[in-house]
Amino acid sequence: MATTLMTFVRRNVGPGLAAGALAGILVACGGGNGDGGDSSSSAPEQTGEPGTTQVDVKLVDFKMELSERTLKAGDYTFVVKNDGHHDHAMEIEGSGTEQETRTLAPGESANLTVSLKDGKYEVYCPVDDHKGMGMKTELTVGGTASMDGGTDTTDGNGY
């Protein structure tokens, strides 16, 4: 019905008038679909992907802090937060893997899901020369961690 009326109006008056008439129609018909539509489905921001282990990474000027630096092989979600005053990002490189987050403005964060195999990884900030300024660290994956005497070495009964 509104459509018919709209067509009718548009045919018989200029565009400007039609717009005005249309607005009037919209207001007139507006009672049908109440205005309380606040139900925007705001999904809570998810940290960590299901089935992965979360590793927190803090980027500051100019350091890189990982909550874990010795991991077992598996899937990890790096939750990277820029706590510095410059743009930063995180790149992880090693054992055939090379992945990075987008560049994060101060206060921003991003998730990076990576499948890690045994080996050594370099984790650093690829922005400008931040790596050279100290934004780098090492990540060891596998049972060759030298720190604890290797009590928990790889046993092949895993997943």
Ligand SMILES: [Cu+2]
């Ligand atoms: Cu940086």
